[in-house]
Amino acid sequence: MKYLGWICLALMAVACSHHTSEEHVEIIAPEELPQEEPLTRFGFLVDSFDIKEGHIRNNENLSTILAKYGVDYGTIDLLAKESRDVFDVRRLAAGRKYTLLCDKDSSGYAKCFIYEKSPVDYVVFDWRDSLQIYQGAKQVDTVRRTVSGEINSSLYMNMVRNGVDPGLAISLSEIYAWTIDFYRIQKGDQYKIVFDELYVDEKPVGIGQIHGTWFKHSGEDIYAFYFEQDEHGDYFDVEAQGLRKAFLKAPLKFSRISSHYSLRRFHPVQKRYKAHLGTDYAAPTGTPIHSVGDGVITHAAYTSGNGRYVKVRHNGTYTTQYLHMSRIGDGIKPGKYVKQGDVIGYVGSTGLATGPHVCFRFWKNGVQVDPLKEKLPPSEPVRKENMDAFEKVKAQLKKELDAIPVRPEREQTVSL
Structure with a gap:
């Protein structure tokens, strides 16, 4: 009997322990995994097609490209005729990228042709159910950047060594076209620029708005601040005078x-x-x-x-x-x-x-x-009613420009 009592106590302890455990069990529902967005390109679901990519070759045209992918000449002729108001297919340029959307079955017939006119703009030729030809544009992201440098050779080469689009040199020469003779740039001249760089698919594709610049030429500090009045933008100096004059300094951009x-x-x-x-x-x-x-x-x-x-x-x-x-x-x-x-x-x-x-x-x-x-006549300055707004823009940009360090050409600085 003594042993039987111990056995009963043990069973009761196990039962109590099991009961206590059940009271604290939480049933957790399985998490719903976020669904991935379907991959699209040029507005098409990529998974629905077999994607073929290429670049226009010398002497290649729409007909020679599409014929390789089973498109009959009647359709090609119709595409060429119907696209004239949107894009002349005779203007396909060698080196430009194109994409073909083809059937996934064994035929591999092309159903759409996308021609990239530029890193941003493209033309879609879609002949699946009905003929559609239209232009589109990729999403462009803007990144604000600064760049500075000291010139020892040419402004263009300085930009190249600086790791930025040399088109920025053209833009800078256009801003100062009425103020600085870029054919007389001297060794040791310096510049600073606050500008937007444009990106498509995380790759730089060009220069956007230039917000402000500083150029030290022949010992003179020349600022340029972009400011809009009456929905028209232009560049003005520290005295709110327009940099644009009645005449350009020279008839050529670079020489x-x-x-x-x-x-x-x-x-x-x-x-x-x-x-x-x-x-x-x-x-x-x-x-x-x-x-x-x-x-x-x-x-x-x-x-x-x-x-x-x-x-x-x-x-x-x-x-x-x-x-x-x-x-x-x-x-x-x-x-x-x-x-x-x-x-x-x-x-x-x-x-x-x-x-x-x-x-x-x-x-x-x-x-x-x-x-x-010649002292050439200036353009219209910032108007009196816009001076307060201009002074705010100028103060912010001048502070930003003055904070950018200028290093010799071998130690160029570019920042995001």
Whole structure:
């Protein structure tokens, strides 16, 4: 009996222990795993197709590409005709990327063709159920960046060494086109830029808005702040004066001055001293020549001395002339109105010239003058009612620019 009592006590303890355990058990429902978003490209579900990618080859066209993937010539012809209002298929450029969406079955027939005009823009040719041709654009992400540098060679090469899109050099030259002569940039000149870089699929594809810049040229600090008034944006200096002037500093974006305005210069062709009342800008044949200001074409002709040339009357005070062109721009003829920056011709060596260049001549009140020494009229400043808003933008950008360090060319700095 004694042993039986101990056994009963043990069984009761086990039962109590089991009961207590059940009271604390929690039933946890299985977690619902988040469903992955279906993978899409160009608006199509990728899993529904067999994807083929390639690049346009030299002499390749829409017909030769699609025929390889079972598309009949009747459909190809219809695609070419129906796409004219959206995109001319004759403009497929060698090197551009394309994507084909094909059936997953053994036939592998193509059902859609996507041509990437640029890293951002594309054209879709869809002939599955009904013919659809339309343009699209990839998502573009913007990253604010800063860059600075000290120039020891050229601004363009400095940008390349700096690891940024060299197109930023073009943009910078356009901002300061009325203020700095980029053909006279000196060793030791410095710059700082606050700008947006554009990304598609986490890859840089170009330069967006330039918010503010600082350029130290010949010992002078020149700021440029982007500011919008009346929905129109422009660049202004620290005094709220517009950087844009009535005339560009030069008719070419990038080149070098090969001969300055002079009252006595030895002519390389005529072999004698005479006045050279223009400024020569050397550049490769075919380089675009831009009108330095708005105006009306008065001459677009050829003479034995000037070669092919164009003359523009800007107003009652100023006239400009551009000599030795390889050819005159399309549609450029007397009476045509051109805007500042319009291409009016291309660099050449026609007439009395020893090499490709443009001789740029500048008249003021009928007298030829040195344009590099002229004080040109400014554009509209920030208006009084917008000054408070401008001062806030300027203060923020100037603080940001001043905080960017400038290092020698071998120690360039780029930051996100």
